[in-house]
Amino acid sequence: MNAKLSRYAIVILATISLSIFLPNLYWMVFDKPNRPPQIYYSPIIKDFLFTKTINGNTEYWDKQGNTYSRKDYEALLPFNYYYNLDKWGVLPDSIDDFPVSISSIRKNSQFTRIRSVYFHTPMIQLNPLFESQSDFVHLEMPAELFRIDNKIEFLDARTNSTVDSLSDIFNSALTDQGFQFPAKYIAGNPTTRKAFDEGYFVIDQANHVFHLKKVKGQPFCVKTDIPTDLNIRHITIKENPRREFYGLLITQSNEVYLITYNNYQLIRLPADGYDADTMDLLFFVDPIYRTIKYSNDHKKTCVVTDINYNTIDIFTAHWTPKSKWTRSKIAAALFPFQVERQNKNTDYILFNLHYNGWIALIGILIALGATIIIKKTVYKENLKENWFDLLIVALSGIYGALAVLLIQPEPWD
Amino acid sequence: MIKAIFFKEWLKIRWVVFGAVLLALGFLTYIGLNLRQYFKMNDPINVWIYFIQRKVLYYSILKFIPAFIAVILAIAQFTPEMVKKRYRLTFHLPYSETKSILLMSGIGLLIVLLVAVILLVGLAIIGSNYFPAEVTYSSLITVLPWLLASITVYLATSAIVLDPSWKYRILYALFFIPFIQSLFLEHGYLEYQYSLTAYFLVSLLFGVVILFPGYRLRKGSVK
Numbered sequence: 108m109n110a111k112l113s114r115y116a117i118v119i120l121a122t123i124s125l126s127i128f129l130p131n132l133y134w135m136v137f138d139k140p141n142r143p144p145q146i147y148y149s150p151i152i153k154d155f156l157f158t159k160t161i162n163g164n165t166e167y168w169d170k171q172g173n174t175y176s177r178k179d180y181e182a183l184l185p186f187n188y189y190y191n192l193d194k195w196g197v198l199p200d201s202i203d204d205f206p207v208s209i210s211s212i213r214k215n216s217q218f219t220r221i222r223s224v225y226f227h228t229p230m231i232q233l234n235p236l237f238e239s240q241s242d243f244v245h246l247e248m249p250a251e252l253f254r255i256d257n258k259i260e261f262l263d264a265r266t267n268s269t270v271d272s273l274s275d276i277f278n279s280a281l282t283d284q285g286f287q288f289p290a291k292y293i294a295g296n297p298t299t300r301k302a303f304d305e306g307y308f309v310i311d312q313a314n315h316v317f318h319l320k321k322v323k324g325q326p327f328c329v330k331t332d333i334p335t336d337l338n339i340r341h342i343t344i345k346e347n348p349r350r351e352f353y354g355l356l357i358t359q360s361n362e363v364y365l366i367t368y369n370n371y372q373l374i375r376l377p378a379d380g381y382d383a384d385t386m387d388l389l390f391f392v393d394p395i396y397r398t399i400k401y402s403n404d405h406k407k408t409c410v411v412t413d414i415n416y417n418t419i420d421i422f423t424a425h426w427t428p429k430s431k432w433t434r435s436k437i438a439a440a441l442f443p444f445q446v447e448r449q450n451k452n453t454d455y456i457l458f459n460l461h462y463n464g465w466i467a468l469i470g471i472l473i474a475l476g477a478t479i480i481i482k483k484t485v486y487k488e489n490l491k492e493n494w495f496d497l498l499i500v501a502l503s504g505i506y507g508a509l510a511v512l513l514i515q516p517e518p519w520d
Numbered sequence: 521m522i523k524a525i526f527f528k529e530w531l532k533i534r535w536v537v538f539g540a541v542l543l544a545l546g547f548l549t550y551i552g553l554n555l556r557q558y559f560k561m562n563d564p565i566n567v568w569i570y571f572i573q574r575k576v577l578y579y580s581i582l583k584f585i586p587a588f589i590a591v592i593l594a595i596a597q598f599t600p601e602m603v604k605k606r607y608r609l610t611f612h613l614p615y616s617e618t619k620s621i622l623l624m625s626g627i628g629l630l631i632v633l634l635v636a637v638i639l640l641v642g643l644a645i646i647g648s649n650y651f652p653a654e655v656t657y658s659s660l661i662t663v664l665p666w667l668l669a670s671i672t673v674y675l676a677t678s679a680i681v682l683d684p685s686w687k688y689r690i691l692y693a694l695f696f697i698p699f700i701q702s703l704f705l706e707h708g709y710l711e712y713q714y715s716l717t718a719y720f721l722v723s724l725l726f727g728v729v730i731l732f733p734g735y736r737l738r739k740g741s742v743k
Contacts, residue, residue, distance in 0.1 A: 109618045109728070110735030116725040117679075117732055121695035123722060128698040229710035231572045231654045235565070248565050252572075254654065262652050264564035297573065448702055456665075456711045458702070458718035513691050514732075517741055 111519055115495065121510035122503045123446060126460075129506065130438065130445040137434045143402060144424045146409040149183040150202050150395055155409065155422040156183060170422065186212055186393035205394045217347045217392035219355055226341060226383055227453035233262070234297045239304040239320045239327070246299040249321075253277075255290040255309060280326035281319070287312040294342035294354070301346045305353055308342050308366070318353075318371070331371035340383065342366070355390060357383050363399070377410050377418045385452055404428050439463035441470045443504040467504060474508040475500050481512055488516065521615045522623065529597065529627045536596045537631050540589040544635050548642035551579050555650050571655065575708030579643060579659055583704065586639065586670030590632050594677035597628050602681060611738050621734045625678055632674045636667040658709040665712045668723055669703040675726040676700065683733035685742060692733075696726075 142160035149156050152169065158180075159166045167180035181188035182197055189212050192198040199207050205215075233252040241247065251261040251270055259277045261270040281288075288311065295307035306320025306327070314335035320327045333339075337358050344354035352365040356373065361381050364373040381388060381401045391398040396419070399410045405428035411419045429435055444467070447459040478500045482488045490497070493516045499507040555578060558567050571578055601607035610620050640660055647656030676696040680689045703719060706712065712719070 109731050113728045113731035113735070116728045117692070117695065120699060120722070120725050120729070121691075124695050124698035127702060229658075229708065229713060231658055231709070233568070233572055233652055233654055235569065248563065248569065250565055252565070252568060252652070254652070264568045267650060267652070297569075446702075448705060454708065454711060455714055456702075456705050458715040458722075510695065514688070514695075517732075517736060517739055 108519075110517065114514060114516065115499075117514055118496075118499060118507070118510040121514065122499065122506040125506035125509060126442070126444060126503070127446045127448065130442050133438055133441070137438075141404075141426070141429060143407055143426065146400065146407060146422060146424060147184050147187060148396060148398060148409065148411040148420065148422075150186060150393075151183045151199075155411075155420065156180060157422075157424060186216065186396075203395050207394075212394060215349070215392070215394040217349055217351075219343060219345050219390045221341070221343055221355060221357065221383070221388045221390075223383060223385055223387055223452040224454055225343070227455055229454065232293055234293070234295055234307065236261075236306065236319075236321045237299070237304040238322075238324065239306060240322050246301065246304055248299060255293055257289045259290075277319075277326045277328075280328045281317065284317060284328045284330045285315070286317055286328075286330070287315075292339065292342075294344055296344040296346060296354075302348050303346055305344060305346050308344060308353070310339060314339075316371075329371075333366070333371055333373060337362075337364075349392070351392070355388075363388065374416055376416065377412065377421075378408075380408060405431075436466065439466045441505060443467035443471055443502070443506075471501060471504040474504045478508045478512060486515060492516070492519070521613065525615075525620060525623050526627065529624060532600055533593060533596050533628070533631065536589075536593050537634075540593065540631065540635050541638065543585065543589065544638045544642070547582055547585055548639065548646065551581065551643075552646045552649075554578070555646065559650060568651065568655075571651070577659075577662060577706075577709060579646075579663065582639060582663060583666055586632070586635055586667055587673040587700075589635050590670040590674035591677050593628055593631055594674050595681060597624065598678050598681035605684075605737070607682070607734075607737060617734065617738065618731060621730055625675060625730050628674055628678065629671065632670050636670065639663065639667070661713070662706065662709045662711075664716060665703040665706065665719065668716070668720060669700055672696070672700050672703075672723050672726045675729060679729045679733045682730060682737060684737050684740065688733070688736070692729075 144157045144159055146155060146157045148154070149169075155170045156175075157168055159168060165177075167175040167177060169175070175183070178195070181191055185192050185199060185202065185207060189198055189209055193209055198209075201207055205211070233254050235249050235252055237246050237249060250265060251263050251273065253259055253261045259274060259281060261273040261277070262268065263270050286309075290309050290311060291314070292310040293307055296305070304320065306318065309317045309319055311317060316331045316333040316339070318329040318331055333356075337356075338360065339356060340359045341357040342354055346353075350368050352367045352374070354366055356364040356366055358364075361378070361383050363376040363378045363381060365376065367374055376390070376399050378388065378399050378401060382403070386401045386403045389400040391400075395414065397412045397414065397416060399412075401408055406423055406425045408421065408423045410421050413419055442463060444460050444462045447457055447461050449456060475497065478497065479490065482490060482496075496511040496516070499511060570576060611617055613620065640663070643659050643663065644656060647659050676692065680692045683689050683692065699722065
């Protein structure tokens with residue numbers, strides 16, 4: 108009996124291993140590249156341009172169905188390809204009264220990306236608080252990192268101990284502003300590779316958003332008027348010399364806002380259909396437009412607004428998702444389920460069983476039939492004695508069939 | 521009888537146990553010295569930032585050590601039993617076959633756990649010496665899948681060594697490796713936070729895999 112149970116343990120482990128290995132092997136052989144289109148809005152023709160990649164060749168199209176050479180295409184997108192246009196000597200002098208030059212474009216451009224993986228990644232929240240008004244040009248790493256939960260605590264890396272004097276000053280500054288510990292969320296841009304520092308945005312227990320930075324060694328702490336009922340999920344801070352906004356804010360219901368320098372007022376970006384868990388979001392600022400793009404494995408939406416964030420035009424490109432490919436249907440018929448361990452929307456390692464639906468019955472029936480025939484005719488086994496084998500095959504198809512046929516039952520005591 | 525089995529197992533594995541403890545302590549010392557060097561030669565804050573933001577694991581050298589020890593231990597424990605099929609003598613003892621074989625694996629598992637405890641304690645000491653508590657904690661959680669893997673590797677290797685046929689040995693290896701390999705997929709810290717329980721529950725199955733090869737050995741199966 109024990110040996111019989113032990114064999115089932117081996118068979119089940121084999122089934123799990125095969126449900127990891129066989130689908131991986133299948134896709135190693137049959138996968139093909141899936142190049143999503145690039146979409147841009149041309150300030151010259153005032154319409155969308157996009158690329159199509161067919162068999163490794165890129166074609167350039169506009170929405171009316173015209174095709175372009177690569178050079179003509181880039182010439183219609185001066186805010187993206189200005190270095191090339193300048194090299195060819197075709198950079199226009201002005202577009203919609205905006206005087207065009209490499210430096211004017213650079214000064215008036217900005218780019219922020221929020222990837223789905225940002226929402227699913229482990230991160231130890233110990234951050235450096237930079238001196239934001241230093242006498243020196245470049246930002247410098249302070250000697251401490253800080254944590255903020257039930258209080259704010261600075262830790263000196265040289266001694267690996269708390270710096271109570273500094274912690275006390277910042278604790279009082281936060282409490283004076285009405286901060287209610289423990290802190291729920293903190294966001295900042297903890298790198299010295301930026302032009303200047305805007306510190307951190309911290310959410311307290313009462314959902315108030317506070318802006319915290321260090322100015323001349325002293326705390327700078329502001330309780331912002333960002334609504335407390337927003338259900339903020341994520342904030343990305345990205346300092347840019349344009350100083351229009353501190354960064355982007357995403358709510359639990361996938362609304363996207365800019366946190367502006369105008370007293371932290373929020374501007375809602377048009378992003379209908381954006382889903383933070385599965386989509387990457389790109390936000391471009393160019394001299395005369397704002398572009399919001401978000402995409403997942405089967406569509407990409409591009410929204411263009413004017414500088415006041417009024418929508419001008421929207422374009423969505425669809426393509427066949429991998430799950431709809433014929434080869435995916437064949438995989439689903441072959442494999443009743445697979446164990447997913449990693450995917451591109453998360454840094455976490457998973458152990459997710461994905462069932463492939465009714466189509467898997469085809470594979471299961473074939474596997475079951477083959478198992479019965481082989482057991483009866485080749486192995487001459489008594490099917491009744493090991494009926495559990497057949498149950499395993501009925502539930503796991505090809506995986507279980509391989510397992511029970513290769514790890515054969517013994518004549519049990 | 522239990523005492524006698526303990527003694528027999530100890531005779532087989534004492535040098536491996538000694539070597540395993542030495543290896544674990546040696547690698548911990550290396551990690552400690554390496555960190556000391558890092559902190560001495562660089563600005564300490566940059567070392568912190570490097571390990572926290574870049575998610576580099578300062579203890580990644582440990583990754584396969586527990587599994588390696590587990591393989592050697594299982595081989596040391598079960599190969600002598602396979603020479604001239606000595607293990608079959610056990611079946612003549614007035615002690616249940618299942619109990620004696622589980623006792624043998626149990627003794628090996630204790631050693632695997634001992635190595636795990638040494639590594640965890642060592643990492644806790646090293647971590648708390650150089651890093652904030654968050655980083656030390658993350659190191660202890662991050663190595664858990666590797667330690668779980670060492671347990672499964674030990675049990676899997678025991679089963680592989682004990683089976684009387686090469687065909688089955690190869691099949692076991694093929695059937696266990698993809699699952700065990702799933703415990704080594706991390707790129708940074710704390711990535712098994714949400715799945716370790718699932719991996720642990722599946723790993724429980726390894727607890728009994730050795731009984732089937734043991735039974736096949738007694739029956740003299742040649743398939």
